[in-house]
Amino acid sequence: MRADGGGVQLKKVASFWMIRHPHPSSPPSSAVPLRFVAGPSGPPAAVAMAEAAVVLQKKRALRSQIRRELKVFSPAQREQEDVAIQNLVLNSPWFKSSKGLCAYISCEALREVDTSKIVAEVLKNSDAEHGLQVKKKLYVPRVEDKNSHMRMLRISKIEDLVANSMDILEPSPVDADQNECEDVMLATQPIDLFLLPGLAFDRHGRRLGRGGGYYDVFLQKYEELANQQKWKQPLRVALAYPVQIVDGDLIPMTVTDVPVDAVVSADGVIPISPAALERILKIIILEI
Ligand SMILES: Nc1nc2c(c(=O)[nH]1)N(C=O)[C@@H](CNc1ccc(C(=O)N[C@@H](CCC(=O)O)C(=O)O)cc1)CN2
Ligand SMILES: Nc1ncnc2c1ncn2[C@@H]1O[C@H](COP(=O)(O)OP(=O)(O)OP(=O)(O)O)[C@@H](O)[C@H]1O
Secondary structure: OOOOOOHHHHHHHHHHHHHHOOOOOOOHHHHOOOOOOOOOOOOOHHHHHHHHHHHHHHHHHHHHHHHHHHHOOOHHHHHHHHHHHHHHHHHOHHHHOOOEEEEOOOOHHHOOOOOHHHHHHHHHHOOHHHOOOOOOEEEEEEEOOOOOOEEEEEEOOHHHEEEOOOOOEEEOOEOOOOOEOOEHHHOOOOOOEEEEOOOEEOOOOOEEOOOOOHHHHHHHHHHHHHHHHOOOOOEEEEEOOHHHEOOOOOOOOOOOOOOOOEEEEOOEEEEOOHHHHHHHOOOOOOOO
């Protein structure tokens, strides 16, 4: 198993970023072509609306296809991949060196890549009884309403989580000791790593979520916060089974879709953005 995604892959990925990012240090959220923006230089409103409808339809179709494929994925294979993916993350220098991370709490019914081992490891190391070697702060999602509003709240033990109406474990606004959980948007220290869920991803960093817009809205807000605070942008890493990594231009993107920096599957890490090449492969792309 290769942890670097392979030489050919790197060449492809790098050329994508060089074409779209003449200044590779710019934030990766501008990676997607802004094709669907109506405006003076864009298409007329009716054309833009028709294009948006096509995108919506394509996203729906791809979600259904991936859900179907995930359903027939053998549980034994899934379990093996869950272990491999989590080990890749846990053993990576970019995870080990992270001080603050936002991770999803995986949901078995949604056939998401398991994060329970990673979460348990982070919480173990943040437990005072374990010597505080690498104390990482862990923030996990909490859905606030149906209008794509999600917060990331800090948890320090697994018991801080309760099942929501979608049967996903999430933190209550206050913990068992009635202390308010810290909202990552109010934290004084930056997050260096996001572990992201999703239905489909590609080697260009495109990500297709479950359609709520929760992550896109949140990631955009956090990017703005990091810019304001002059913090380094966190690495956005998606976890995926092979059926979730799609070829070609199957994932349509709109202006609000936030791309990922890297994808981890059981086959290894696929670094995509310059930030990923730098932090995962330790390669620095010089600006021309
Ligand atoms: N583990 C986890 N937590 C998360 C997310 C996630 O994707 N995974 N979210 C990421 O946004 C937010 C919650 N958003 C969600 C959106 C849809 C569904 C869901 O059950 N979707 C069904 C289809 C439902 C329908 O079509 O009516 C599905 O995808 O099968 C779950 C969570 C925040 N927490
Ligand atoms: N930054 C944003 N501001 C306002 N609306 C947004 C933003 N990002 C996404 N949305 C809206 O959320 C809805 C769902 O978007 P989309 O289908 O891209 O979600 P997704 O990527 O599948 O889900 P998620 O981001 O939760 O994983 C769309 O109507 C989209 O316009």
